[in-house]
Amino acid sequence: MxxxxxxxxxxxxxxxxxxxxxxxxxxxxxxxxxxxxxxxxxxxxxxxxxxxxxxxxxxxxxxxxxxxxxxxxxxxxxxxxxxxxxxxxxxxxxxxxxxxxxxxxxxxxxxxxxxxxxxxxxxxxxxxxxxxxxxxxxxxxxxxxxxxxxxxxxxxxxxxxxxxxxxxxxxxxxxxxxxxxxxxxxxxxxxxxxxxxxxxxxxxxxxxxxxxxxxxxxxxxxxxxxxxxxxxxxxxxxxxxxxxxxxxxxxxxxxxxxxxxxxxxxxxxxxxxxxxxxGFPVQPNKAIVGANAFAHESGIHQDGVLKHRETYEIMRAEDVGWTQNRMVLGKHSGRNAFRSRLEELGIDLGSEAELNAAFARFKDLADKKHEVFDDDLQALVTEKGIEAENERIRLVALRVVSETGEVPNADVTLSIDGQERSVSAEGSGPVDAAYRAIEALVESGADLKLYSVNNITSGTDSQGEVTVRLEKGGRLVNGQGADTDIVIASAKAYINGCNKLLAPAERAHPQVGDV
Known part of the structure; x- marks a missing residue:
């Protein structure tokens, strides 16, 4: 045939x-x-x-x-x-x-x-x-x-x-x-x-x-x-x-x-x-691309795979792109190594200035983590690309206090159209307090429709990636933020969403027709 x-x-x-x-x-x-x-x-x-x-x-x-x-x-x-x-x-x-x-x-x-x-x-x-x-x-x-x-x-x-x-x-x-x-x-x-x-x-x-x-x-x-x-x-x-x-x-x-x-x-x-x-995470048990798609917990399965892979795997993980996915670079790594890894990941930053800015952000991240993974780089580039598009609001400083038996409190300083403003707010938790403080300064009037947290990689030093979905007047936007501190990542995501709401709504939602 x-x-x-x-x-x-x-x-x-x-x-x-x-x-x-x-x-x-x-x-x-x-x-x-x-x-x-x-x-x-x-x-x-x-x-x-x-x-x-x-x-x-x-x-x-x-x-x-x-x-x-x-x-x-x-x-x-x-x-x-x-x-x-x-x-x-x-x-x-x-x-x-x-x-x-x-x-x-x-x-x-x-x-x-x-x-x-x-x-x-x-x-x-x-x-x-x-x-x-x-x-x-x-x-x-x-x-x-x-x-x-x-x-x-x-x-x-x-x-x-x-x-x-x-x-x-x-x-x-x-x-x-x-x-x-x-x-x-x-x-x-x-x-x-x-x-x-x-x-x-x-x-x-x-x-x-x-x-x-x-x-x-x-x-x-x-x-x-x-x-x-x-x-x-x-x-x-x-x-x-x-x-x-x-x-x-x-x-x-x-x-x-x-x-x-x-x-x-x-x-x-x-x-x-x-x-x-x-901002749509993949479920762990999703076929082919889920984190558990090629994982074997059962002892019987593990034993079989060790003896002969095809006993429990009908395709090879590497055939669809699963690898150790590790970039063995740190704060002492050079710009050329950083550029080469971005190219291997298909990331084109466009200009030398954007590469230098991304490299500086990578250095900051490397100071917080011993190992930087490919997923960290994807999040780093995506987050900054969204911010740069319409960054009228920028996070300058965030301090949160959360302890047993006390009402969480957040002190937030934002730069809004070039002017710094600060406020304090309480909430049911550190993220809620931070969001109440941000909203007091921004006054977006948006409804929070989704708040989602995912770890980008494994380990306690992993970056947390936060996605929020804001709605105002029928307009839906996603906000994203990533940081090794989950509260800071949450604040970045909310601010990112507010920046999108402030941008001119020249794009109608594409659901004009459905095929």
């Missing part, structure tokens, strides 16, 4: 960003895109250019930067959307426009208020319009998982004739079961006369926990592109996880007649980068 290529379409920067609080800045999108390119992802969906000026600029920046992967922009089947996507992708080395319209009865009747004939006509028009900008056009039938098979056959045949080169079959609300979804893919390929003129793709959501299973079932039945995200990031229950799709296909080559061309050794690094930037 000939081995087909399975195309990996990563939508972390678009659909993954629709997870509440996961919005990314332009620079963060470029950084993740570079990591995806290093992993040799085939297609990177960079965003929804029509959503806002900020999203347009982010897609354009990714398109201008990435050279090895194809860069894609999403567009509804509307003239303004398609033209905006074409403009954002104009300088891309390889561009794709991904246009969509809903095809399920409930969407056509209740949302679009269009007849099936009108939907087909609009879809054909959209594909032809997109072809004016690029020969690579993808068409998606939104809510295909609940659409009538006859109508899917009709609209897919029409858009292929119009020039669509990829046909995407999304299970938009995660409704399908694996056998059902596989049957749908098989019937589409058998019944559509010109199916051989396009690549068939799947895009599965995880509402019932079946996104990966449904995607793999579709691949077994002829799909040759899978749309997925790093860590399964996405709105509601998320999307199909890239790492699980890729490693399932790679590990079970006895069953799959296809394989990807990804460099799987980059998976863990990419996972940690996305988690770090978005």
């Amino acid at each position: 000939s081995q087909d290529r399975l195309i990996i379409f990563d939508t972390t920067l678009r659909d993954g960003e629709q997870s509440p609080g996961a919005s990314m800045t332009k620079d963060e999108k470029v950084r993740i895109a570079r990591a995806l390119e290093k992993m040799r992802v085939d297609v990177i969906e960079a965003g929804f250019p029509i959503a806002s000026v900020g999203d347009f600029e982010a897609v354009k920046a990714v398109a201008d930067t990435i050279k090895e992967s194809r860069v894609c922009g999403l567009a509804r089947a509307l003239e303004a959307d398609i033209d905006r996507a074409g403009e954002a992708l104009k300088e891309a080395n390889a561009a794709r426009i991904h246009t969509f319209i809903a095809t399920s009865p409930v969407h056509m009747e209740r949302k679009l208020r269009m007849s099936p004939d009108q939907v087909v006509e609009q879809a054909v028009w959209a594909v032809k319009r997109a072809r004016k900008f690029t020969d690579d056009v993808e068409f998606s039938a939104e809510d295909a998982g609940r659409s009538e098979l006859d109508f899917l056959c009709r609209i897919f045949e029409a858009v292929i004739d119009a020039g669509a080169t990829t046909i995407n079959v999304p299970d938009t609300v995660g409704y399908n079961l694996p056998s059902q979804f596989g049957d749908t893919m098989r019937h589409l390929l058998e019944r559509i006369p010109n199916a051989d003129k396009a690549i068939f793709s799947v895009h599965c959501h995880n509402d019932l926990g079946l996104a990966v299973a449904n995607s793999l079932s579709a691949v077994m039945n002829g799909a040759r592109q899978v749309e997925c995200t790093i860590n399964g990031l996405g709105e509601r229950a998320g999307n199909a996880a890239l790492e699980e799709i890729v490693m399932a296909v790679r590990t079970r080559q006895d069953k799959f007649p296809c394989d990807t061309t990804l460099d799987t050794t980059q998976i863990v690094n990419c996972s940690k980068l996305v988690s770090n930037i978005t």
